[in-house]
Amino acid sequence: MKKILLVVDGSNYSKGALEFAKWLNEKNKILLVGLFIPKIDYGYLWTYAEEGVNSTMFLPITHDINNSEINKTIETFVDDCKRNDIQYRVHKEYEGSALSVIMNESRFADLLLLGSETFYNDYYSTELSEHIKDTLHEIECPAIVLPEKYRIPITNVVAYDGSKSSVFALKQFIYLFPEFANNETILVNSKSDSKNTIPNQILIEELATKHFDNLTIFKNNFEPENYFDTIKLKAESAILISGAYGRGGIGGLFHTSFLSNIIKKHGVPVFITHK
Secondary structure, eight states, X not given: OEEEEEEEETTBOOHHHHHHHHHHHHHSOEEEEEEEEOOBOXXXXXXXXXTTOOOGGGSBBOXXXXXXXXXXXXXXXXXXXXXXXXXXXXXXXXSSBHHHHHHHHHTTOSEEEEETXXXXXXXXXXXXXXXXXXXXXXXXXXXXXXXXXXXXXXXXXXXXXXXXXHHHHHHHHHHXXXXXXXXXXXXXXXXXXXXXXXXXXXXXXXXXHTTOSEEEEEOSOOOHHHHHHHTHHHHTTEEEEEXXXXXXXXXXXXXXXXXXXXXXXXXXXXXXXXX
C-alpha cells in the first residue's frame, strides 16, 4: 500500500489529483493523506524580500486563518474518499512556511500529488510554475503534477539523457507504478548532441525491457516537448517521466516553460523526482 500526499491550500482542492488517486486506489489500495494548509500571507512579501527571501513559498502561512473555508474543503475531501472507498488521513498545519510544511510531510510519503491549475493559484496565475518549481526542488519524494482534465495514461513517455537523474526517475516510476507496466512505453533520447546516440544504450535497454513489455526507443535527439507536438493523439493520454537536474536544472526547465507547456498544451500528468 502506497502513502500518497495530496496538498490543498485553502479551498484550492484539485479534483484532477483526487481522480488520479481514485484510479490508483482501484488498482491497488492506497492511503491518501490530505495535507490542508492555509493560504500564503502575501502581506509579508516586501518585508521578507528585504531579507533576501526570493520565493513566496517561504513566506509564513497566513495568520488570518479561515477555518470555515478549510473545514469545508476537508469535508469535501473526506466525502470523496468515503464515496470511493479510499483509506484517508487529514493533516492540518498552521505554523511555518508552506514549503517547510510540505517538505516535512513529503519525507514520510511515497508520492506527492500537485494540481497544476489549483496549487497556490490565488496570487498571480503567472506565479504558478514558480510555486511548483520551488516545491519540486525541496520535496523529499517523487511527485506527479496533474491538470484538472486529462485521460488516465495509456502511454509512458520517458525523457532520457543518460544522466543519473533521468535513470533514477525511471526506476522510481517503475517501482511506484507497476500499474503502468503494460502501457506502451516510449523512451525518448533527450540528450542534445549531433551524434543521435543513446547514452549507455545497452544498459538502459536491459533495465527498461525487463519492466515494460511494449517498449520503443527513439535514437534521434528529441526535445520532449517537440515530441509531444509530433504525436498529439498519443500525448493526450500519456504521462511524461522526467528527472530533475538540481536547482539550476529545474529552474531552467520552468523558465523555458518546458513542463508548464507540456501540461497546459497537452493536459497530461508529469512525473518528476530527484535524489
